[in-house]
Amino acid sequence: MSRRRSVTRRPGVGLALVSPAFLLVAAFVLFPLGFAIFISFTNWPLIGPYHYVGADNYTNIGKDSVFLQSVTFTLIYTAVVTVPIFLVGYGLAVLVRSNRRGATFFRTAFFLPYVVGLATESFMLLLELQPNSGAVNFVLDKLGITDGTTAWLVHTNFAIAAVCVLVVWFASGLTMMLLMAGMQGIPHDVYESAEVDGASWWDREVRIMLPLLRRTIALSLILSVIGSFLAFNQFYILTQGGPGVSTTTVVQWIYQKAFVQLHVGAATALSLVLVVVVGIISAVQFFLLRDTTTETK
Amino acid sequence: MRWLAAAAGALLLVGTACGSSKPAGPAVGSAQFGVNATGVVHFWDRNATAPFGTLLVKEFNATHPHLKVELSPIQDTQYVTKLATAIRSGSAPDLVGIDDINSQLFIYNKAFLDLTPEVNKLPDKDKLSLLNVNLTTENGHYYGTPYVGDLSMLWYNKTLFKKAGLDPNKPPRNFADILTDSRAISKLGNGIYGYSFAGRCEGCLGFTMMPNVWATRTDIFAGEPGSQKATVSSNTALRQTLTLYHQLWSEHLAAPESETETGATWGQDFLAGKIGIFPGGYGTVAANASPAFLKQVGAVALPGPDGGYSTFDGGANFGIPRNGKNPSGAWEFIKWALQKQQQVQAPTTGFEPIRADVSTPAYKKRYPLNAIVLDALAHGFAPKTISYNVTFNQPGGPWQQMYIKAIFDGNIDGAIKQGQSGFSDALTQAQS
Numbered sequence: 001m002s003r004r005r006s007v008t009r010r011p012g013v014g015l016a017l018v019s020p021a022f023l024l025v026a027a028f029v030l031f032p033l034g035f036a037i038f039i040s041f042t043n044w045p046l047i048g049p050y051h052y053v054g055a056d057n058y059t060n061i062g063k064d065s066v067f068l069q070s071v072t073f074t075l076i077y078t079a080v081v082t083v084p085i086f087l088v089g090y091g092l093a094v095l096v097r098s099n100r101r102g103a104t105f106f107r108t109a110f111f112l113p114y115v116v117g118l119a120t121e122s123f124m125l126l127l128e129l130q131p132n133s134g135a136v137n138f139v140l141d142k143l144g145i146t147d148g149t150t151a152w153l154v155h156t157n158f159a160i161a162a163v164c165v166l167v168v169w170f171a172s173g174l175t176m177m178l179l180m181a182g183m184q185g186i187p188h189d190v191y192e193s194a195e196v197d198g199a200s201w202w203d204r205e206v207r208i209m210l211p212l213l214r215r216t217i218a219l220s221l222i223l224s225v226i227g228s229f230l231a232f233n234q235f236y237i238l239t240q241g242g243p244g245v246s247t248t249t250v251v252q253w254i255y256q257k258a259f260v261q262l263h264v265g266a267a268t269a270l271s272l273v274l275v276v277v278v279g280i281i282s283a284v285q286f287f288l289l290r291d292t293t294t295e296t297k
Numbered sequence: 298m299r300w301l302a303a304a305a306g307a308l309l310l311v312g313t314a315c316g317s318s319k320p321a322g323p324a325v326g327s328a329q330f331g332v333n334a335t336g337v338v339h340f341w342d343r344n345a346t347a348p349f350g351t352l353l354v355k356e357f358n359a360t361h362p363h364l365k366v367e368l369s370p371i372q373d374t375q376y377v378t379k380l381a382t383a384i385r386s387g388s389a390p391d392l393v394g395i396d397d398i399n400s401q402l403f404i405y406n407k408a409f410l411d412l413t414p415e416v417n418k419l420p421d422k423d424k425l426s427l428l429n430v431n432l433t434t435e436n437g438h439y440y441g442t443p444y445v446g447d448l449s450m451l452w453y454n455k456t457l458f459k460k461a462g463l464d465p466n467k468p469p470r471n472f473a474d475i476l477t478d479s480r481a482i483s484k485l486g487n488g489i490y491g492y493s494f495a496g497r498c499e500g501c502l503g504f505t506m507m508p509n510v511w512a513t514r515t516d517i518f519a520g521e522p523g524s525q526k527a528t529v530s531s532n533t534a535l536r537q538t539l540t541l542y543h544q545l546w547s548e549h550l551a552a553p554e555s556e557t558e559t560g561a562t563w564g565q566d567f568l569a570g571k572i573g574i575f576p577g578g579y580g581t582v583a584a585n586a587s588p589a590f591l592k593q594v595g596a597v598a599l600p601g602p603d604g605g606y607s608t609f610d611g612g613a614n615f616g617i618p619r620n621g622k623n624p625s626g627a628w629e630f631i632k633w634a635l636q637k638q639q640q641v642q643a644p645t646t647g648f649e650p651i652r653a654d655v656s657t658p659a660y661k662k663r664y665p666l667n668a669i670v671l672d673a674l675a676h677g678f679a680p681k682t683i684s685y686n687v688t689f690n691q692p693g694g695p696w697q698q699m700y701i702k703a704i705f706d707g708n709i710d711g712a713i714k715q716g717q718s719g720f721s722d723a724l725t726q727a728q729s
Binding site: 153 | 402
């Protein structure tokens with residue numbers, strides 16, 4: 001038996017090396033998840049005693065009309081903002097991908113909304129949309145378009161439009177950064193040889209850039225869809241889910257259920273269903289946007 | 298999964314152990330409870346009532362060197378959530394000043410100490426406002442005491458009444474008066490309107506509209522907490538109140554900002570002299586108005602559709618969470634805060650005392666408007682329910698959905714139908 005055996009062959013060393021990570025995952029992921037599953041089978045109020053309710057919290061989901069409405073609204077909202085976020089992000093990435101003079105400034109400027117944060121920007125927009133005092137109404141009044149008293153956030157369609165504009169402005173910066181990094185990673189030779197072969201800018205963009213960016217596009221779309229599906233801050237601050245419950249998102253309703261109605265058990269069941277749904281959506285996206293070229297090699 | 302269940306059980310045991318830890322110091326009912334307590338009392342007060350709480354704490358700490366009270370103001374809309382979370386996690390404060398309308402939620406869930414022996418020993422127990430006391434009781438036991446009052450009234454601008462050709466000494470006494478007076482005042486133009494309300498502040502509208510209903514001695518909750526039913530659809534006064542507000546809105550008798558007012562600048566238009574009639578609290582008007590403006594302001598209790606009157610007997614109650622660490626210190630502070638010399642200071646911070654014996658001639662001379670407000674308590678009301686917060690005080694809740702549909706959309710029938718269903722669902726869930 002060799003006395004100079006590699007340390008990686010000793011199972012004890014390997015276990016010791018991964019155990020900190022395993023303990024952290026167990027403490028902060030597995031145990032809370034298990035505990036959440038346990039809670040979801042009880043009535044678990046925020047105050048007062050709890051008792052086992054079987055699968056009631058799950059079977060009642062179909063009867064929760066507000067939850068079903070919030071799912072529909074969240075899906076529509078996700079569908080509406082995902083395309084503009086991607087298109088604006090892609091356009092910005094094309095603008096700033098080369099290292100010409102001023103590119104750094106524009107990259108910073110376009111990415112800044114993401115750095116500032118959605119909560120801060122939601123509060124800013126809340127102020128600027130106020131009737132009689134907000135900048136939006138002031139400008140529209142000066143241009144003679146409105147009388148400056150429009151209450152944007154109390155009308156469902158105006159409120160949704162305002163949130164969508166805000167979110168596209170906020171999130172397209174991240175998409176731009178991801179796509180720009182992907183574009184800069186494509187070897188310049190490929191581009192140059194296409195140019196020599198007479199390919200136009202449009203051809204190079206559509207036939208070379210897009211296919212080679214497939215994985216990055218998949219990543220940015222998945223992040224965007226998950227972000228939209230879990231939307232909370234912007235609606236909580238700007239519309240509070242209203243008017244009525246017309247702009248209540250899934251996460252907002254779960255929050256409402258847990259911390260306003262104090263039904264933590266039912267809210268946890270909804271959360272676990274949401275985890276599964278988001279997982280399925282992401283899996284479907286991964287499948288649809290998978291890189292088939294590497295699989296056939 | 299077995300290890301998971303074991304781990305969950307272990308955590309529960311830890312949580313239960315934390316939650317049920319016995320507080321230090323003498324027990325409720327013992328001779329030493331609330332006497333010469335030591336240490337610190339952590340006091341959670343609502344932002345709304347914190348001005349009065351701050352005043353009391355400052356005076357108490359200055360005169361009681363053996364005990365220190367530390368006040369933490371909590372955002373009103375987050376109060377129930379934060380307190381419930383703190384109680385669940387075993388880190389509750391020693392003393393709470395809770396919106397009186399939410400007291401029953403915590404009492405029903407056995408979150409507060411039973412203070413019956415101590416309340417019965419209070420020398421001025423019979424002087425406390427009965428309405429407020431009622432919200433601290435369950436099955437004849439006291440789980441708290443009143444803390445401070447905050448009542449809703451109908452305020453009116455006598456100068457605008459005169460300008461509109463109305464009698465400034467004849468305030469509106471029913472819905473027809475409100476409409477007639479609002480029409481006359483709105484005709485003055487120049488940004489002057491007859492009425493104003495906070496259309497996006499569901500709590501503000503519950504505070505100021507429900508007394509119009511209670512003036513008819515009816516309510517939309519029926520039964521005892523825990524087994525209540527909603528009676529929205531059968532309440533005629535509620536229908537009439539929603540119709541009145543819709544008329545005020547659709548005839549442009551209410552300020553346009555009424556549609557978007559979230560409560561942040563509630564009453565500012567009335568204080569600016571642009572509104573004839575304004576339903577609101579004493580603090581909203583008296584605590585923020587200049588002395589000159591107050592001289593032209595009149596107050597009257599909120600009327601019912603055909604007369605009668607009521608007021609929302611709001612404000613705050615004291616409660617001592619079961620897992621608080623210093624209940625004896627908390628009770629010592631409560632006893633002191635309920636004394637007459639402390640309570641008579643309430644108007645200086647925009648509130649009403651919760652003692653019936655403060656309204657002396659000297660008090661009426663010093664705080665004439667506050668005395669009028671206190672008189673309205675004779676017909677005051679506040680529903681004893683565990684569901685007020687979830688039905689009335691939440692954006693998207695059944696109350697908000699109902700009044701928005703009625704006032705701004707004009708669909709009274711649809712609103713009542715939706716309200717009945719929404720309140721019933723909320724009650725069922727809260728009481729399940």
